[in-house]
Amino acid sequence: NQSGSTKRIAIFGSTGSIGTQALEVIEANLGLFTAEVLTANSNAELLIEQALKFQPNIVVIGDDNRYAEVRDALKNTDAKVFAGEKALEEVASMDCYDLMLAAIVGYAGLKPTLNALNAGKPIALANKETLVVAGDIVMRTAYEKRVPVIPVDSEHSAIFQCLVGEVRNPIEKIILTASGGPFLGKKPNFLVNVRRDHALQHPNWSMGAKITIDSATLMNKGLEMIEAKWLFNLQPDQIEVVIHPQSIIHSMVQFQDGSIKAQMGLPDMKLPIQYAMAFPRRVANDFPRLDFRKTRTLTFEEPDVRTFRNLALAMEALNKGGNLPCIMNAANEIAVYAFLRNKIGFLEMTDVIEKTMEKVSFLQQPSLEEYYESDGEARNYAADLIQL
Numbered sequence: 001n002q003s004g005s006t007k008r009i010a011i012f013g014s015t016g017s018i019g020t021q022a023l024e025v026i027e028a029n030l031g032l033f034t035a036e037v038l039t040a041n042s043n044a045e046l047l048i049e050q051a052l053k054f055q056p057n058i059v060v061i062g063d064d065n066r067y068a069e070v071r072d073a074l075k076n077t078d079a080k081v082f083a084g085e086k087a088l089e090e091v092a093s094m095d096c097y098d099l100m101l102a103a104i105v106g107y108a109g110l111k112p113t114l115n116a117l118n119a120g121k122p123i124a125l126a127n128k129e130t131l132v133v134a135g136d137i138v139m140r141t142a143y144e145k146r147v148p149v150i151p152v153d154s155e156h157s158a159i160f161q162c163l164v165g166e167v168r169n170p171i172e173k174i175i176l177t178a179s180g181g182p183f184l185g186k187k188p189n190f191l192v193n194v195r196r197d198h199a200l201q202h203p204n205w206s207m208g209a210k211i212t213i214d215s216a217t218l219m220n221k222g223l224e225m226i227e228a229k230w231l232f233n234l235q236p237d238q239i240e241v242v243i244h245p246q247s248i249i250h251s252m253v254q255f256q257d258g259s260i261k262a263q264m265g266l267p268d269m270k271l272p273i274q275y276a277m278a279f280p281r282r283v284a285n286d287f288p289r290l291d292f293r294k295t296r297t298l299t300f301e302e303p304d305v306r307t308f309r310n311l312a313l314a315m316e317a318l319n320k321g322g323n324l325p326c327i328m329n330a331a332n333e334i335a336v337y338a339f340l341r342n343k344i345g346f347l348e349m350t351d352v353i354e355k356t357m358e359k360v361s362f363l364q365q366p367s368l369e370e371y372y373e374s375d376g377e378a379r380n381y382a383a384d385l386i387q388l
């Protein structure tokens with residue numbers, strides 16, 4: 001049901017770091033893609049600007065209070081404007097688009113993505129929290145509906161690209177690379193004094209605030225281990241993390257003959273975004289190229305999980321499974337937003353997550369409803385700890 005050769009893309013979270021870069025990819029490839037649906041949480045200004053430029057059919061603003069503003073600004077266009085969380089979920093189920101780019105941040109991305117899968121829509125998945133919270137249900141739905149979930153996260157895109165042509169060859173293990181973030185090599189006596197603005201400076205990537213903090217605490221790599229488990233159907237002991245500060249190798253796959261494939265390039269999210277949107281095609285572009293005469297050293301080291309305890313907590317959640325990743329994710333979202341508002345310190349984020357993981361009741365095989373409940377319970381408990 002694609003209209004001619006153009007893929008109609010629904011960007012959920014179009015005003016974010018991933019969303020705006022996806023629109024750049026669309027703009028450079030107007031014969032291949034159109035922006036059919038654009039959604040934002042509260043940034044009405046940017047959403048309006050994007051809608052005037054890309055002429056989508058549907059625009060959704062999450063925040064009801066900004067509805068009138070968006071509707072009025074777009075009254076001379078063909079765009080239908082909706083507001084609120086329910087509208088976001090309903091639009092995901094509509095038939096008017098070909099591919100959802102799931103680029104909302106956090107738990108809020110789960111329901112729209114599930115609705116899209118249930119409607120038989122392929123997903124280009126940036127929103128890793130969706131798989132951390134309810135990966136079993138999300139992947140089962142995709143399998144039952146026979147629709148692909150194509151990773152956008154650079155590590156998972158790398159692995160996905162390494163797996164092209166390897167359908168019959170099992171993975172021995174994957175090696176997820178991590179930049180180490182801005183505090184690589186630092187110890188707790190340094191981290192205890194880290195403030196928000198310092199943690200928001202990532203050495204290699206410019207991203208949204210939440211994932212930037214997750215990268216500084218290494219929680220991002222923990223979330224990515226769980227994301228990889230579901231995307232590639234792996235056992236926890238098949239997922240290894242290695243620190244690679246240059247962010248040139250985006251991740252690797254080792255096969256049963258010991259051969260390792262890596263995917264490389266300069267760190268630029270537009271490449272995995274474009275790859276996911278155009279899959280199985282590769283599309284020519286003018287992004288800067290890697291020059292091995294300038295990038296002469298690639299280094300690797302073990303992650304320091306004693307200092308960056310979030311990664312150890314995520315490994316525990318990965319190993320135990322059930323609703324523990326969901327609980328961890330909820331506590332982490334609360335902790336990160338509290339840190340961003342200067343309510344707690346850098347190391348206190350870990351304490352909040354650990355205590356919440358100990359407190360909320362463990363379920364080995366939760367239903368979707370039970371995931372929602374565990375998320376709510378964990379959020380309340382974490383917020384109480386911080387006295388929000």
Ligand code: NAD
Nearest residue numbers: 013014015016017018040041104105108126127128207208
């Ligand atoms: P961001 O904060 O820059 O943008 C988030 C988008 O989601 C915005 O459009 C915002 O309006 C929308 N949004 C936020 N909360 C919402 C809510 N409650 N309801 C509806 N919409 C909401 O985030 P980002 O950096 O673009 O990241 C998006 C997702 O992609 C995250 O899950 C992140 O982990 C993942 N990701 C991002 C990058 C990156 O380079 N930025 C890389 C890999 C993976």
Ligand code: MG
Nearest residue numbers: 153154155224
């Ligand atoms: Mg990543």
